Amino acid sequence: MSVDQVSGLSGDDVTLHGGSLPWQPVSSKLVPVRLISLAISMVPLLVVTAVVAVFVTPWVWIGTGALFVLTLVFGWIVIRQVSAISWIELDEELVIRRGRLLRSLVSVPYARLQYVDVQSGPLMRAFGLANLQLHTASPASGGALPGLPIVAAEELRARLMARGESQRADL
Amino acid sequence: MSDTPSSPPPPDPADRVADEALPGERIVSSDGFVPGDGTEAMRPEPEDPPWERLSPLSLILRGGVVVVAVGGWFAAQLFRRVMDSFNTWDSTSPPEVDDGEQVGFSQILAHPLIATGVLILVVALVAFGAWMNWRFTRYRISRGHVELRKGWLFREQRQVPMERIQAVEIGRPLLAQLLGLAQVVVQSAGGKDSSVTLAFLPLAKAHEVRDRIQREAARSQGSRPGAGSPAGRVGSTPAGSASIGTAPTPSASAAEDALAAPSGGVASSAGRDFLGLSADAGREVLSVPNPRLMMAAVLHSSVFWLVLGGGAWLIGGYVISGWLDSPAGFLTTLPALIPAAIGLLAGRVKEVLKNGNFRLTDHGQAVRTLHGLTDHRTTTVPLHRIQAIEIIQPLWWRPLHWWRARVNVAGSHGDDTELVGETVVLPVGTLEQALDVLTLLDPELDPAALRTAALGGGGEPGWVGTPRSARWLDPLSWRRKGYVVSGHGTLIRSGRLTRRVVSVPHARIQSLMAYQGVIQRWLGLASVRLVSTPGHISPQIQHLTREDAERFLREESTRAQAARGENGRGSAPPGEVKSEVKPEAMAGEGGRGSADMACETPDLSGGLSSVSTPVDRT
Numbered sequence: 001m002s003v004d005q006v007s008g009l010s011g012d013d014v015t016l017h018g019g020s021l022p023w024q025p026v027s028s029k030l031v032p033v034r035l036i037s038l039a040i041s042m043v044p045l046l047v048v049t050a051v052v053a054v055f056v057t058p059w060v061w062i063g064t065g066a067l068f069v070l071t072l073v074f075g076w077i078v079i080r081q082v083s084a085i086s087w088i089e090l091d092e093e094l095v096i097r098r099g100r101l102l103r104s105l106v107s108v109p110y111a112r113l114q115y116v117d118v119q120s121g122p123l124m125r126a127f128g129l130a131n132l133q134l135h136t137a138s139p140a141s142g143g144a145l146p147g148l149p150i151v152a153a154e155e156l157r158a159r160l161m162a163r164g165e166s167q168r169a170d171l
Numbered sequence: 172m173s174d175t176p177s178s179p180p181p182p183d184p185a186d187r188v189a190d191e192a193l194p195g196e197r198i199v200s201s202d203g204f205v206p207g208d209g210t211e212a213m214r215p216e217p218e219d220p221p222w223e224r225l226s227p228l229s230l231i232l233r234g235g236v237v238v239v240a241v242g243g244w245f246a247a248q249l250f251r252r253v254m255d256s257f258n259t260w261d262s263t264s265p266p267e268v269d270d271g272e273q274v275g276f277s278q279i280l281a282h283p284l285i286a287t288g289v290l291i292l293v294v295a296l297v298a299f300g301a302w303m304n305w306r307f308t309r310y311r312i313s314r315g316h317v318e319l320r321k322g323w324l325f326r327e328q329r330q331v332p333m334e335r336i337q338a339v340e341i342g343r344p345l346l347a348q349l350l351g352l353a354q355v356v357v358q359s360a361g362g363k364d365s366s367v368t369l370a371f372l373p374l375a376k377a378h379e380v381r382d383r384i385q386r387e388a389a390r391s392q393g394s395r396p397g398a399g400s401p402a403g404r405v406g407s408t409p410a411g412s413a414s415i416g417t418a419p420t421p422s423a424s425a426a427e428d429a430l431a432a433p434s435g436g437v438a439s440s441a442g443r444d445f446l447g448l449s450a451d452a453g454r455e456v457l458s459v460p461n462p463r464l465m466m467a468a469v470l471h472s473s474v475f476w477l478v479l480g481g482g483a484w485l486i487g488g489y490v491i492s493g494w495l496d497s498p499a500g501f502l503t504t505l506p507a508l509i510p511a512a513i514g515l516l517a518g519r520v521k522e523v524l525k526n527g528n529f530r531l532t533d534h535g536q537a538v539r540t541l542h543g544l545t546d547h548r549t550t551t552v553p554l555h556r557i558q559a560i561e562i563i564q565p566l567w568w569r570p571l572h573w574w575r576a577r578v579n580v581a582g583s584h585g586d587d588t589e590l591v592g593e594t595v596v597l598p599v600g601t602l603e604q605a606l607d608v609l610t611l612l613d614p615e616l617d618p619a620a621l622r623t624a625a626l627g628g629g630g631e632p633g634w635v636g637t638p639r640s641a642r643w644l645d646p647l648s649w650r651r652k653g654y655v656v657s658g659h660g661t662l663i664r665s666g667r668l669t670r671r672v673v674s675v676p677h678a679r680i681q682s683l684m685a686y687q688g689v690i691q692r693w694l695g696l697a698s699v700r701l702v703s704t705p706g707h708i709s710p711q712i713q714h715l716t717r718e719d720a721e722r723f724l725r726e727e728s729t730r731a732q733a734a735r736g737e738n739g740r741g742s743a744p745p746g747e748v749k750s751e752v753k754p755e756a757m758a759g760e761g762g763r764g765s766a767d768m769a770c771e772t773p774d775l776s777g778g779l780s781s782v783s784t785p786v787d788r789t
Contacts, residue, residue, distance in 0.1 A: 012725060014721065014724065014725050014728075015721050016685055016687055016697060016717060016720075016721060092728070092732050093682075093728060093732075101688075101689050102686065102687070102688055102689065103686065103687040103692070103697075104684065104685065104686040104687070105684065105685040105686070105724070106682060106683075106684045107682060107683040107684070107724060107728055108682040109682065109728070109731065109732060109735070111732070111735050112681050112682060136681045136682055136702070137581065137681055137704050138681045138682070138702050138703060138704050138705055139705060140700075140702050140705070140709065141681055141682040141684075141702050143682065
């Protein structure tokens, strides 16, 4: 999509949940990325408790079991979370929705964008993903869009910056 | 302290040297034993003024009371020991120590001559170190820079280029006032470490130095063709908003520097500032009498909790000790409360110190607060930089009908608490005063609406409040919560015990955010945040119905966009002060008795908003 092309989407239908706008999901590859990082933090704990259970006292199996259940719950939450992230480029602002239990919606006007970061760690890169972070004059804006394909993220960043420059307003 | 600097008792050779100001010559010769590194060893450029020294008394001040106290204590100990050893020596018996355990240091010290020698040596060493330190701390105001070099074993040199200077302030901590000294703080657009502090100088000298730096800074900043704005304000020039697409790297870095600069948009300035405000005192809007301020400081929740906690302690202690058959024994536990009391007292005293002698003056494009009981400060708040305004009435002030007013200012930083604290525009005052201040800061505000917002209980026409179901989440003040929208901005009301009203102009909203927690979802509620720049005020409307919240978000988004369109695009917002430096304005302003802090930094936000940093941080 070129910069000049107007999407024709006004914010009149923005809602916290559902709605008629063509909200875009983030890449579903974000699910394995997040599951792997969850596993990286949980598996050592599981192993340690299992080792203790085998060599010291079988009672610790309770802890191992609890951890395992917790891991499954977290995994389920991760899957649900990722599918809840959606975003849309409107005429004047970028809107990002996140969360199922704790829903949030951030609407960042292009005119307020200071700069846009694209970040990608090794794990994300292995899956061809990147995070997009929007920066306004306030750090509290919290406009972050995780798990876009790297190319899409770059394109979106370029588009956002161009729009930001054409619409920018003083504070 | 009076304006006249009480000249320090000993003749001050450094200042003599400096005052005579023989260009170059003098210092170079007198610094023969300073190992020159580079420039200094060279014969200075004809126009380079000499290096000057700080007041010798600054050693005491910079070490602070602590060093003096600790040093004093050690000296006293040593002295006593010396005296003791004299006594024991005089007695015929040798200094036989009890168990023979104290062989070593103390026994050696027991000999009067050695002890005296050690005392003298220690004093001499400390004095020598201090003297060397002082001797090697020198500053210079040359054409291009303010330079400070210090350190004897570990060298340090700092240079602040004149064109990067944001503000020149004179600060006078209490001890310095007692000694007739002042410090000059030169702030530049380059982050926290880029400021240079000349501490300390005699007051008159400090004024002279500040004026000199301001003259030089004005000249170098004014002499750059086309760039009327000093560094850190690059984006404020009209071109900044027009030529965004090609925002050059320097301006980007300047903006980032500005972000990191401690003296964000709230700056304090000496009589004049780079805003081009006139040096005159402006129209005085109000002043807060100190007794009222002290009263207000005492009426604070921490005091209430201490009284409550102390009372509970006493009663509980009495009851328990009654059981234990030792009446009044519980009184011995009272000292446990002392730390809490001291902490509380410190907080209250700090409040009074900070806001004492509060005056607010109107300068047309900006207001200026003068405050500080012992350390006089001036804070300039450019009106076009104000992002949000808040008035607040703690429960304890309600019987007295007092309010406090604060502002969020673009560029002022959250991590520097002292600075953020300075955005108080009315530490305590009546509602009428608060409304006066608010309408002064934002002339579009409607006093009647503000009064409703301040005192209303909910349900007024035009106001959108929270539904009844919100009472589960906020049983006390759900009825009062709500907002009203005008063509200019949003007025948000909250708090039944501590009443709070926040005003956010549509044009100042950074972004909008709606959120909904689990319980809120059950109750069909949602909250909205109107994201402002960092500061004390974080405007939000809690517990609206989900439909109201979503509608507000959509409509506010449109309103903000329209307001930005009127305000910002292509041209500077109305009321924007072009940051052209007026050298004559800077040069003026002789010493005001009160050490006025300098301030300025007009256009951080302009710089911020108009700079794009397409940095790929992948």
